[in-house]
Amino acid sequence: MLKNKRLLLVSLLFVVLAGAVLGLKVLYPHHRLIALLLWLISWIPLVRSYRANQRLVRTGKVILKRKGRPWVPHLVVGLLLLTGFYVAWVLVPVETSPLVAMSSGELQREIADDLSTYCMLRETADDLTSEFEQNGLLRRDVETLSDAERLAIRSLWRDGVMAFLEADMIKEKYRGFMQVDYKVRPALHADAFFIAYGAYICQYDACLRFCELVGDNEFMQTLLNEPGDGIPSDSFFVMKQRLTHPEVILRLNAGTAYYELIKKDLTVSPELISDFEMRRSRLFKRLGKKPDLFIDNPLDVLERNAFKAWLPVQKNVAVQMSYIRTARREYFITPEILAQYRDRLLPGDILVERRNWHMTNIGIPGFWPHTALFVGTLEEIDAAFGQLGFQASEKIKQLYPEVYAALSSKDENGFPLTVIESIRPGVIFQSLEKSARCDYLGVVRPDLSQHEKFNALLAAFSNYQKPYDLNFDFTTDNELVCSELVYKAYQSAGPLPLTPEIINGRLLLPPNEMVRQIADHLREAFSFVLFLDASEKENRIIEGTQQSFAESWARPKWDVLQK
Incomplete structure (x- = not known):
């Protein structure tokens, strides 16, 4: 036993x-x-x-x-x-339908109004799918999308989601069509059914066309599932799952059989009937060509449920690891050392940082585990962007007053807040003296115009106070990791020659990979500013060269293995 x-x-x-x-x-x-x-x-x-x-x-x-x-x-x-x-x-609702209480005249007028709504939703679905077919945005790799293209996708998708929800309202309203006595009011019974089933066919057809446009582009699916801007969470997932839900399939097939029985009693226009039959025929042909959908959808459900089960564990482990440091010594780089190099930094510089003996280094690939964006003080911002034709600090105050307030304040040690970064609480401002209180520090400068750099800062400011992304995924914008904040800020301004990669099914650009790509484009797209190297054995800081910084990404993860 x-x-x-x-x-x-x-x-x-x-x-x-x-x-x-x-x-x-x-x-x-x-x-x-x-x-x-x-x-x-x-x-x-x-x-x-x-x-x-x-x-x-x-x-x-x-x-x-x-x-x-x-x-x-x-x-x-x-x-x-x-x-x-x-x-x-x-198929048969238990609750009494509001259609029953209407007189024949009232129901006839109600059906006429809702037929107009049905036609409008049908045209909206056609317009949206046609626009996506023409612009090809849903087939694009997410990492290649500009901010304007992302905004266009989200805007069009929001319109599609709203049309989807309105179709649900019509379907629900006429779900009790069977309670309209067929013997007494056959035409009204048939017309009520037509609206319910027509909305069903129209919605299903549009959903299937959207799924065909997105295809296997799972990062695009993640982008569409992102909540915000009036879009509910998991909207694409819910829409796609609806296609193979047993109740939906049952209603589709039962509706087709019932339509053949009552179509002789319909009083709607022949044009509407012809259009409906065309969509129904197109839908079933498309559905017949996608048997894999009935396999993929259950797998998607399993994968999502497994993800939801493991994500809290992953988040809890990440949070607990962030508190653990296996050495008691102070970090090599102190505020006094930083003061010697402070005048080399300019607003828009990219910082990469490493702290030895932190448990969080285990889960982050490569030597460099963190990156941030140097902003500078308001006075430094005005000096750096003085040729833009306006006062940069006033522009920040106008667009992001909470950011202006943060940049006007100091930390608990009296240092000005000059760095924006995403750490475990989320996107925050910190002083350079606190952010760069580490063992290794690299600084590079994107070779962009003043206008592009200032736009990058504004893009970073737009993410202020967003939560930290413990799922580590660049596809969405509602939560961000450290390298995502830097990457997306400059992607909207340049972009720079930085390319995310797929790691465990997520689109990512880890800090160490970012340094590797920067090293490939030094002198072309980036300028070297500073490298404060460290020697764990000698317990001291060494000012490194451009060459040593360019090669730093290839160092072992653990300091004890370094020469």
């Missing part, structure tokens, strides 16, 4: 591992296949445990088998009854 329990525990362990691989997207893009293999492996100890128990329950099994045979027909009938109940529950 003990051996059987162990086998069951092993089986459960493989199931948990499969969920972890699926949720964390380990070894992306093969994570789904690996999770499936782990799930299949989990059956091996389960089957072994079952066979080991066969000898113990063989006699009981024979008895149960003999007794169970007469109940097979009852079981089949019971399943049929349950199926019939489910179909009736889905």
